[in-house]
Amino acid sequence: MATITLKDLASKLNLSTATVSRALRDSYDIGAETKKRVKELAKELNFSPNPNASNLRSQSTKTIAIVIPEIANNFFALAINGIEEIAREKGYHVLIYLSHELHTKEVSILQHLLNGRVDGVLMSMASETENIDHINELIKNKIPLVFFDRVREDIDAAKIVTDDRFGGFSATKHLLERGCKKIAYLSLSSRLKNSIDRFNGYKDALIESALEFDSDNFIDCGNDNKHNFSLIYKLLTRKNNKVDGIFSASENLVLLTYQICKELNIKVPQQLKVITFSNSPTSSFLSPSLSTITQPAYDIGKEAASLLFKSIEKKKVDYSDVVKVLKSNLLIRNSSS
């Protein structure tokens, strides 16, 4: 007996193959009567779906989504290029969604993705996100998901990150070796693991040098640049307990620091040494040139995308035990010399 195909069913029922396929999958947009007719005939003719026709059956979208907090950030620009290299090899389209660091926006994006418009999701969390129900919903729905850079420990998904703690340690140790005694830490967020790890690395270096951590030197910056400006301004104008070094978790915060130093006529590096996490190509052309801890952003993107495609292709969604840590680089320039 010849194998019955979707096309045979469609022809016998006077329907399109797409309608038959959807009826068999109980799609919402096919009427009950049509579904009944299709299913009955399929049963009668002993139809079994062709396992090679997976594209039709699983409704593969050949599309992945990247959900990131912001776009004016060289780390994400490079990571996206890494992701797109892998996606291009696989013949996939890449959609980029911006959360603008907002929890509500992130929730709305993930809801939008729940309806199966993409085959997988690469994500870096918004700094304002506390409640992670929306992320757990995605995981519960078995949508392949890989986090890169910004993630929390209590999220049960694959993670590609940098050695943030070691990066924070190296940056702070470098400032200490250059003679700094009072170093402030500009935090990106007190919720994100990478910002916390950078802070822990900073504390490790202080402890190693037998220095005590002074909580006045933890500057809890956020997403409001006006607020960040006033926090850093306050730090650099305080009468007592003056700092002689700044380690920043984010390049945006260092630009504010440069601006304030210019206004206050504070000389970098003579009066204040500065180092930051950054992937900006302008670092070496700034005045003074900026010392950085630089993440392998492109490789992080590639690794995250490769893992996501493994998950998509094997239909094995759970890579939640995979945590890959890539090394960052210390690049010493004039701002800390």
Place this chain on the structure above:
Amino acid sequence: MATITLKDLASKLNLSTATVSRALRDSYDIGAETKKRVKELAKELNFSPNPNASNLRSQSTKTIAIVIPEIANNFFALAINGIEEIAREKGYHVLIYLSHELHTKEVSILQHLLNGRVDGVLMSMASETENIDHINELIKNKIPLVFFDRVREDIDAAKIVTDDRFGGFSATKHLLERGCKKIAYLSLSSRLKNSIDRFNGYKDALIESALEFDSDNFIDCGNDNKHNFSLIYKLLTRKNNKVDGIFSASENLVLLTYQICKELNIKVPQQLKVITFSNSPTSSFLSPSLSTITQPAYDIGKEAASLLFKSIEKKKVDYSDVVKVLKSNLLIRNSSS
């Protein structure tokens, strides 16, 4: 007589309303026989679509797409923020697609968008695009489309742009007023209207000063930074016909110029004055601080999105006669003083 609704038709035909709606719109995924049945009954009962049921009828996706050439560019980052402000007000999702300046990639993205996955498209062209069949295909399919910044004159769509010719004129005039006699123009692309307009403004200023345009001073840069580096390097090391000023169409090219000047020990601004189109927040912190022509990127994004939503909401797709020109600003800093 009571008005006949989609629901009535669906119930009489024993089909879902979605199937009836699609059949009436001649959707590809509905069988010929079903379409015939639906259309005949609709005609018989004198069914006319409810103009308020636009969501169902037009299958609104509540999503718009932005197609841009690159992400590591502050102009696009700001324009996207402007677009997202309007989209947020309208309750729309924004998908970002990157063409990476490649024609093939741009074609593939627009094909992906042709299947109705978004309600409208905002686009800035890849510099490598010559053949515009893919854009015309989108226009032919009546998908609302608004261009911003990068567009060609022969494309029949709405355009939100900057006064590039005047910007080029102001930048060049400024260098001439500071004593430059031999000014090179670093072109972004010889295909894009904005790069050509900037070049024409440059020529206007030379003519106004009774100087002749020297074709050796037109540096035809592209997307390959290695190639751009060698072109600028060649320009700055030539024995004869040395330049004393550079006007660049793009911030990326100026970073290469800074790098080469550092290597060759050319002093900016003493030996070479530099000005560029740029929206980078680092311009004032570079060494030396960088004079710029700055586009109202955020407003360009807002204007483009506002026009797109007009087109989406009125279902009037043809705004091809709309060309809106926004003013740029000349910001003089140390690189040209």
